[in-house]
Amino acid sequence: MILNEQSAGNVTIVEAVGRLDSANSPKVQDRVGALITGGATSLLLDLGHVEYVSSAGFRSLLLLARQAGQARCRFVLCGLTPKVKQLFDLGGFLDLLPIAATREEGIAAAQ
Amino acid sequence: MRKPSNVVYGVEERPPLGVTVVSGLQHAGLMSMFLLYPVLIARAADAPVEVAAAMVSFTLIAMAIGTVLQVIRLGPFGSGYLCAPIPSIVYLVPSLVVAKQAGLETVFGMTIAAGLFEMALARALRPLRPIFPPEIIGVVVLIVGVATGLLGLRIAFGGGGAGAVEPAELWLGLVTLGLMVALNVWGGGFLRIFCVLIGMTAGYLLAGVLGIIPQESFDGIAKAQVLAIPDPGYVGWKLDLSYALPFAVAGVAATLKVMGNVATCQKADNADWVRVSMGDVTRGVLADGAGTVLAGVVGAQGLNSSPTVVGLATASGVLSRRVGYSIAAILFALAFLPKIGALFYLMPRMIAASALIFSSTFIVVNGLQVMTSRLLDARKTLVIGLALLAAFAVDAQPELLRSLPETLQPVLGTSLVLGTVVGLALNLLFRIGARRTRELTVPLGAVPSERIEAFLQASGESWGARADVIGRAKFNLVQSIETILEGCDPEGPLEVEASFDEYHVVIGVSYRGPLLELPEARPTNDEIMETEEGHRRLAGFMLRRYADRVSSTHKAGLSTVTFTFDH
Numbered sequence: 001m002i003l004n005e006q007s008a009g010n011v012t013i014v015e016a017v018g019r020l021d022s023a024n025s026p027k028v029q030d031r032v033g034a035l036i037t038g039g040a041t042s043l044l045l046d047l048g049h050v051e052y053v054s055s056a057g058f059r060s061l062l063l064l065a066r067q068a069g070q071a072r073c074r075f076v077l078c079g080l081t082p083k084v085k086q087l088f089d090l091g092g093f094l095d096l097l098p099i100a101a102t103r104e105e106g107i108a109a110a111q
Numbered sequence: 112m113r114k115p116s117n118v119v120y121g122v123e124e125r126p127p128l129g130v131t132v133v134s135g136l137q138h139a140g141l142m143s144m145f146l147l148y149p150v151l152i153a154r155a156a157d158a159p160v161e162v163a164a165a166m167v168s169f170t171l172i173a174m175a176i177g178t179v180l181q182v183i184r185l186g187p188f189g190s191g192y193l194c195a196p197i198p199s200i201v202y203l204v205p206s207l208v209v210a211k212q213a214g215l216e217t218v219f220g221m222t223i224a225a226g227l228f229e230m231a232l233a234r235a236l237r238p239l240r241p242i243f244p245p246e247i248i249g250v251v252v253l254i255v256g257v258a259t260g261l262l263g264l265r266i267a268f269g270g271g272g273a274g275a276v277e278p279a280e281l282w283l284g285l286v287t288l289g290l291m292v293a294l295n296v297w298g299g300g301f302l303r304i305f306c307v308l309i310g311m312t313a314g315y316l317l318a319g320v321l322g323i324i325p326q327e328s329f330d331g332i333a334k335a336q337v338l339a340i341p342d343p344g345y346v347g348w349k350l351d352l353s354y355a356l357p358f359a360v361a362g363v364a365a366t367l368k369v370m371g372n373v374a375t376c377q378k379a380d381n382a383d384w385v386r387v388s389m390g391d392v393t394r395g396v397l398a399d400g401a402g403t404v405l406a407g408v409v410g411a412q413g414l415n416s417s418p419t420v421v422g423l424a425t426a427s428g429v430l431s432r433r434v435g436y437s438i439a440a441i442l443f444a445l446a447f448l449p450k451i452g453a454l455f456y457l458m459p460r461m462i463a464a465s466a467l468i469f470s471s472t473f474i475v476v477n478g479l480q481v482m483t484s485r486l487l488d489a490r491k492t493l494v495i496g497l498a499l500l501a502a503f504a505v506d507a508q509p510e511l512l513r514s515l516p517e518t519l520q521p522v523l524g525t526s527l528v529l530g531t532v533v534g535l536a537l538n539l540l541f542r543i544g545a546r547r548t549r550e551l552t553v554p555l556g557a558v559p560s561e562r563i564e565a566f567l568q569a570s571g572e573s574w575g576a577r578a579d580v581i582g583r584a585k586f587n588l589v590q591s592i593e594t595i596l597e598g599c600d601p602e603g604p605l606e607v608e609a610s611f612d613e614y615h616v617v618i619g620v621s622y623r624g625p626l627l628e629l630p631e632a633r634p635t636n637d638e639i640m641e642t643e644e645g646h647r648r649l650a651g652f653m654l655r656r657y658a659d660r661v662s663s664t665h666k667a668g669l670s671t672v673t674f675t676f677d678h
Binding site for chain 2: 019021022023052054055056058059062063066083087090091092096
């Protein structure tokens, strides 16, 4: 799993590349969690290059969303591929997490 | 389910009344051309003109009721799609033979038997599904499309002593067909929806201006009564088992045509279509068989769902089943209005040919789409290629048919039936060894998910399975192995068995340890975040939802979870 960080205004963008499974989700959780703890107010997690999300990945996303909520940080996901979006739907996560279609919409939603 | 961009009114949509009525008229006009078939059967039985006229009227009544049965979705009947029936070529050839040799009563009796046989097939379609795969259904639709186009060309240019084509007639045909094509390609809105009706009307006007409406059309229309109640005096029923085989083969071909039409309608109405819904197909075949039974009872020719109607519906973009009621009302009225009916089926040959050729192009492409909806391996390629070759050989190489035993010649005497029979036989033959199983042992410890996915990807490619189904199976395999390794403390390696039998991808994972739970209810978010059990239950919940069927067993310490994906 590769994580690339960028920023657009006050929005910190983390682009994930690879598989969000039990092997990789702790890495995402640690890195994004550290950004929240470090005072980020707007976070966009771009999943456009993520091909697979397992239950462990969803658990990490839930935990990050909770952590962001407690820290008053806006946490938005974007760029879901149709296959990954289907997994979100299957696990009942589509309405639970703020999801934008594109990175541009995600930046706007996170601000 | 997404509506395709070229569809104006989807199956469940309600077009304005005007569109519904005029679309019905357009379809009824096209369907009426096939009323030539009952006339031919009456002639083959040496029946008087009055009987032929009554047979046309009763065929119209059966078509009207058959159309309602097909679109209504009432109890076990009706696909709900615009798969309206017409007097069918599949029943024409055996009916002509029987009419000549045994008379009309035997035609009607055998038609009832064929309809009952089709209804029986409908009830057995689910278990028979492996025998009727999409490539065979596509082949049938494609053959019908080509046959419809060739029929148009035959009507236009020869056969039946129609005489040489005058230049004016040729222009009439070119202008009529050209107008239909132009309106369909460049016309928007109503112009596209009603391109065939506008083309036929313009063709009639042009034919009038050019003075090339045949005298027999004028005579036929002039002689026909304005209002008449058909006389059923000629109707009777006899069964003769010596004709059972040709009618049974016709029943199978009719069933396949319904399957093809329903699949085409489903695909045309849904941009996300991946497979035929067997429930709709079963109801469609049952309604189609019932329509044929009814046709035999009232003294009409055997009916079958028309790819021409489906072709016109997909060309115009109006798939709404409400149009079916409009078609039925118009056909029913025509049964009592012979003069208007004659206007349709005594249409100048170039106009009729143009409408048939135009519709045939859409039927051909519909067939190709159904046929190629799955990856084609060597087996399927051979089935398609040889079945099509056999079908086209009937016209191109008639010696082939004459080399068959005499008793089989009338049974296999049409391109549709011969192509269907060859396709079905090869499909059955190639099923030998079609079920393939692959195994993988997953050792305890960290196993790269990519390796597990690669195993299933390679399996899917060697099977010729659909990529989307293999994609779903990959998720379940990787997720189940991940969850078992982390949460079920297996005592030894995991054994994976993946199999494919053309209709299902089945993934089984066996291990020694407690059974993986596959709950029907999703755990709460707090459970997922706070407890390992909640996390495992989420995995099990997703595994259950992603597969079409799941099962799990635990015997003597050995647990097995099995995921089945329909293909």
